[in-house]
Amino acid sequence: MRKQIWRLVPVALMLFLLSGCLGEENLTALDPKGPAAQWIYDNMLLSIAVMTFVSIVVFVIFFLVIFKFRRKDGDDVLPKQVHGNTAMEITWTVIPIILLIILFIPTVTGTFDFHVNADPSEHEDAVYIKVTGHQYWWQFDYEEGFTAGQEVYIPAGEDVVFELNAEDVIHSFWVPALGGKIDNIPGVTNALTLNADEPGVYKGKCAELCGPSHALMDFKVIALERDEYDAWVEDMLAVEQEATAANAEAGYEAFQENACISCHAIGGQGMATGPALTNFGDRQTLAGVYDIDDDELLKEWIRDPQSLKQGNNMPAHPDISDEDLDAIVEYLRSLQVRGADQEY
Amino acid sequence: MASYKKEKSVIWDWLTTVDHKKLGIMYLIAGTLFFVKAGLMAVFMRIQLMFPENTFLSGQTFNEFITMHGTIMLFLAATPLLFGFMNYFIPLQIGARDVAFPFVNALGFWIFMSGGLLLSLSWFFGGGPDAGWTAYVPLSLNENQLGLDFYVLGLQVSGIGTLISAINFLVTIINMRAPGMTMMRLPLFVWTSFVTSTLILFAFTPLAAGLALLMLERIFDAQFFNPTAGGNVVIWQHIFWIFGHPEVYILVLPAFGIISEVIPAFSRKRLFGYTAMVFATMIIAFLGFMVWAHHMFTVGIGPVANSIFAIATMTIAVPTGIKIFNWLFTMWGGKITFNTSMLFASSFVPTFVLGGVTGVMLAMAPVDYLYHDTYFVVAHFHYIIVGGIVFALFAGLFYWYPKMFNHKLNEKMGKWFFVLFTIGFHLTFFIQHFLGLMGMPRRVYTYLGGQGLDDFNLISTVGTFFMSAAVILLVINIIYSAFKGERVIGINDPWDARTLEWATPTPVPEYNFAQTPQIRSLDPLFYEKVHGDGTMKPAEPVGDIHMPNGSILPLIISIGLFFGGFGLIMLEMDNPIVSPWIVLAVGAVLTFGSMALRSINDDHGYHIPKSVVQADLKKWGGGK
Numbered sequence: 011m012r013k014q015i016w017r018l019v020p021v022a023l024m025l026f027l028l029s030g031c032l033g034e035e036n037l038t039a040l041d042p043k044g045p046a047a048q049w050i051y052d053n054m055l056l057s058i059a060v061m062t063f064v065s066i067v068v069f070v071i072f073f074l075v076i077f078k079f080r081r082k083d084g085d086d087v088l089p090k091q092v093h094g095n096t097a098m099e100i101t102w103t104v105i106p107i108i109l110l111i112i113l114f115i116p117t118v119t120g121t122f123d124f125h126v127n128a129d130p131s132e133h134e135d136a137v138y139i140k141v142t143g144h145q146y147w148w149q150f151d152y153e154e155g156f157t158a159g160q161e162v163y164i165p166a167g168e169d170v171v172f173e174l175n176a177e178d179v180i181h182s183f184w185v186p187a188l189g190g191k192i193d194n195i196p197g198v199t200n201a202l203t204l205n206a207d208e209p210g211v212y213k214g215k216c217a218e219l220c221g222p223s224h225a226l227m228d229f230k231v232i233a234l235e236r237d238e239y240d241a242w243v244e245d246m247l248a249v250e251q252e253a254t255a256a257n258a259e260a261g262y263e264a265f266q267e268n269a270c271i272s273c274h275a276i277g278g279q280g281m282a283t284g285p286a287l288t289n290f291g292d293r294q295t296l297a298g299v300y301d302i303d304d305d306e307l308l309k310e311w312i313r314d315p316q317s318l319k320q321g322n323n324m325p326a327h328p329d330i331s332d333e334d335l336d337a338i339v340e341y342l343r344s345l346q347v348r349g350a351d352q353e354y
Numbered sequence: 355m356a357s358y359k360k361e362k363s364v365i366w367d368w369l370t371t372v373d374h375k376k377l378g379i380m381y382l383i384a385g386t387l388f389f390v391k392a393g394l395m396a397v398f399m400r401i402q403l404m405f406p407e408n409t410f411l412s413g414q415t416f417n418e419f420i421t422m423h424g425t426i427m428l429f430l431a432a433t434p435l436l437f438g439f440m441n442y443f444i445p446l447q448i449g450a451r452d453v454a455f456p457f458v459n460a461l462g463f464w465i466f467m468s469g470g471l472l473l474s475l476s477w478f479f480g481g482g483p484d485a486g487w488t489a490y491v492p493l494s495l496n497e498n499q500l501g502l503d504f505y506v507l508g509l510q511v512s513g514i515g516t517l518i519s520a521i522n523f524l525v526t527i528i529n530m531r532a533p534g535m536t537m538m539r540l541p542l543f544v545w546t547s548f549v550t551s552t553l554i555l556f557a558f559t560p561l562a563a564g565l566a567l568l569m570l571e572r573i574f575d576a577q578f579f580n581p582t583a584g585g586n587v588v589i590w591q592h593i594f595w596i597f598g599h600p601e602v603y604i605l606v607l608p609a610f611g612i613i614s615e616v617i618p619a620f621s622r623k624r625l626f627g628y629t630a631m632v633f634a635t636m637i638i639a640f641l642g643f644m645v646w647a648h649h650m651f652t653v654g655i656g657p658v659a660n661s662i663f664a665i666a667t668m669t670i671a672v673p674t675g676i677k678i679f680n681w682l683f684t685m686w687g688g689k690i691t692f693n694t695s696m697l698f699a700s701s702f703v704p705t706f707v708l709g710g711v712t713g714v715m716l717a718m719a720p721v722d723y724l725y726h727d728t729y730f731v732v733a734h735f736h737y738i739i740v741g742g743i744v745f746a747l748f749a750g751l752f753y754w755y756p757k758m759f760n761h762k763l764n765e766k767m768g769k770w771f772f773v774l775f776t777i778g779f780h781l782t783f784f785i786q787h788f789l790g791l792m793g794m795p796r797r798v799y800t801y802l803g804g805q806g807l808d809d810f811n812l813i814s815t816v817g818t819f820f821m822s823a824a825v826i827l828l829v830i831n832i833i834y835s836a837f838k839g840e841r842v843i844g845i846n847d848p849w850d851a852r853t854l855e856w857a858t859p860t861p862v863p864e865y866n867f868a869q870t871p872q873i874r875s876l877d878p879l880f881y882e883k884v885h886g887d888g889t890m891k892p893a894e895p896v897g898d899i900h901m902p903n904g905s906i907l908p909l910i911i912s913i914g915l916f917f918g919g920f921g922l923i924m925l926e927m928d929n930p931i932v933s934p935w936i937v938l939a940v941g942a943v944l945t946f947g948s949m950a951l952r953s954i955n956d957d958h959g960y961h962i963p964k965s966v967v968q969a970d971l972k973k974w975g976g977g978k
Contacts, residue, residue: 034793034807038791054724057715057721068707075700089623093624093628117665121657180490184727191727192652197582198653215793218490219486224417224797
């Protein structure tokens with residue numbers, strides 16, 4: 011333990027020196043990957059520059075004062091009692107106002123530039139995706155009429171408009187490397203535009219406390235080249251339940267028998283009160299955070315979801331037979347539209 | 355009229371006291387206990403976040419801890435600790451014998467306590483509230499979480515206590531000043547307390563209204579916040595932050611006041627730019643009310659509202675900057691003594707600036723889309739609340755301790771305490787700015803490994819261990835000093851200070867001033883040291899002093915309110931042991947019965963006879 015802590019000191023110092031590359035790529039906002047994130051990053055640097063200037067002025071005066079004006083032992087001479095100084099008071103009123111005006115301008119222009127109306131008719135040229143926050147997963151409804159859960163695919167280099175809603179409590183949609191966050195609020199419709207410069211997998215998080223598993227409400231934004239994206243949309247639209255079922259017949263039946271389909275839609279089938287599983291086999295994580303390749307974890311999830319994500323709404327299935335469980339896992343893994351070994 | 359000095363047991367004396375000094379000490383003790391409780395929760399939370407995917411606390415427990423940590427620290431620790439100093443020192447600093455309404459003062463304390471205990475009881479009924487200290491709806495409407503009922507009723511009750519105490523301070527400062535103590539001669543601590551009390555008056559009322567709505571919705575199934583029934587989720591956030599933002603200033607303005615007392619005293623200079631300080635305080639308070647929506651930039655209230663609130667928020671930097679530079683130039687040219695109190699007060703200035711500059715950064719609405727609800731915000735407000743308010747509380751504690759407890763705190767331990775606490779504080783919170791930017795949302799009970807968040811979280815947790823060690827050292831210091839600390843009995847003015855509280859004898863007699871002093875200047879005691887013989891000139895001859903009688907009724911009224919609140923919560927319980935309506939009735943009878951008793955019973959207080967006052971004067975010196 012102790013050794014570990016001391017090991018960190020040089021690491022921390024180095025990280026501070028290299029503060030341009032703090033944190034994990036495609037997560038940290040300090041390495042912006044889209045125009046919105048870049049604008050935010052630039053203006054953050056602007057404000058840090060102004061504020062560093064202010065801090066330096068204060069610190070210089072402070073250290074001058076505490077070293078220069080210490081009382082020596084036995085010095086009982088009373089210092090001069092001054093009331094104040096009007097010229098100085100005006101100076102330190104006017105200079106901050108000037109500094110603030112420098113910040114007012116990007117604040118106001120940025121606020122208006124970032125504002126997006128949540129009206130699809132205003133964004134006919136852009137990809138328009140409805141995002142609904144649930145405890146504790148994300149639903150993405152595409153204009154083309156299909157639904158994805160947990161992972162949202164977008165074309166790289168294009169503006170994508172996200173319409174933000176929530177089903178139960180307030181959530182907040184945040185992809186740090188791509189831009190700012192806007193809240194998902196029940197009864198309110200907000201919107202946010204993001205644009206990923208390059209194809210890649212960007213990590214997203216829920217930023218508003220939404221219950222015990224708030225910390226586990228992660229998602230992914232997967233940006234693809236336009237042609238790949240188009241192909242993906244085609245595939246999602248073309249998912250045929252019969253064909254999929256043929257790959258894992260037993261699993262398909264177990265899935266139906268255990269009423270999984272009453273919450274988890276696949277393709278056009280079933281209810282969508284839980285995350286749609288149409289492309290489950292392409293997923294990068296289980297439940298947004300866990301290792302997707304771990305069969306045992308997936309089985310534990312089906313048997314007792316509460317143990318992995320406290321407070322979520324999926325009922326436990328303690329009585330499901332091992333045989334059924336194996337079959338369902340195999341079936342879920344077969345639900346692919348891109349193939350698990352795709353590169354991003 | 356009752357005779358002077360009825361003999362009472364010590365416990366009965368403290369339960370019935372209406373003396374502002376005893377109530378001040380009671381506030382300090384209560385605040386300290388809650389401070390330790392909420393601090394321990396913070397340590398547990400940091401231990402949970404020490405390593406990725408740690409399993410020390412569950413998500414549910416963690417959420418209960420964040421909620422209670424925030425709620426307790428703001429309502430039940432910081433507020434009473436400041437109220438403790440305000441209660442003790444406002445009357446002394448303005449040359450008054452007590453507050454305007456001593457009975458109401460005691461009532462305020464006991465109601466605050468009963469609300470605090472009601473809130474704390476939630477642990478015994480299925481866990482604390484878990485929706486964050488802001489209790490955003492719809493999360494806070496969770497029917498299964500009884501803790502939230504305790505949150506609503508506990509805060510409602512304790513808020514009444516805070517509100518009536520604030521009204522009492524307002525009347526005291528307006529009406530009870532000694533002759534010559536004009537408003538522009540008030541010590542800055544009194545000024546800031548006055549402005550804070552005004553803020554409480556206007557901020558706790560919307561909070562009470564909001565909590566009432568939440569109570570109606572939770573307990574009586576109203577639909578104010580249910581969008582499917584025509585309600586509005588965002589309205590709660592407006593109501594909450596109309597209270598919640600001024601709340602920050604409610605806490606930080608008296609902290610400014612303490613700093614403005616300590617820095618001149620130990621720099622041996624008068625406060626630089628007194629008038630500017632007073633008006634800056636008022637401007638900050640005014641703007642504090644105008645900026646609540648900066649907590650809601652990501653809610654989608656529109657670009658016009660966001661711009662206006664962003665600019666209004668940044669503007670607060672101007673009066674705050676005036677204060678910062680005035681403090682620096684108070685020290686400039688002075689003869690500074692660096693004891694523990696001054697160490698905290700002087701280092702408050704740059705620390706608070708670090709919190710302030712991130713405040714301006716947060717105010718840039720479109721950039722806030724990044725910071726909002728991340729650890730950047732956590733770092734920012736802990737720089738304000740710990741680096742500001744807590745530093746000031748420690749400065750005030752070491753400064754005023756001799757006047758309150760008749761001995762000093764140990765300086766050597768005090769300085770070690772300062773060093774440990776400061777290192778721990780920066781270690782814990784500075785690094786959290788980066789955590790936020792690196793993608794760590796706030797209020798998360800865990801984070802995955804391999805996201806680049808591990809090292810900084812570990813460092814942050816190590817920082818809390820330093821702060822914990824520092825606080826333990828402070829407790830040791832307090833116990834040690836009680837036995838071995840430097841006595842100041844008979845020494846009225848151990849710091850060679852400037853304001854009126856140091857003109858009273860130590861220990862302070864129950865009537866504070868044998869003769870109301872005549873105030874001739876700002877910093878009246880210093881004025882007399884330079885222009886007079888070093889003692890205050892009396893404004894009245896020695897005579898009988900009228901004092902209020904103690905009363906048990908404030909305690910009983912607050913017990914009644916406790917039962918009232920608890921009865922309402924019982925309406926939500928599945929199988930209450932007794933009918934909630936009986937508990938409610940008992941509460942109502944106790945509260946309203948005591949009020950009626952208070953109304954019909956004429957209590958004229960008692961007089962301390964002239965002879966006793968004269969004897970005291972002979973003992974402590976002075977008196978014309």
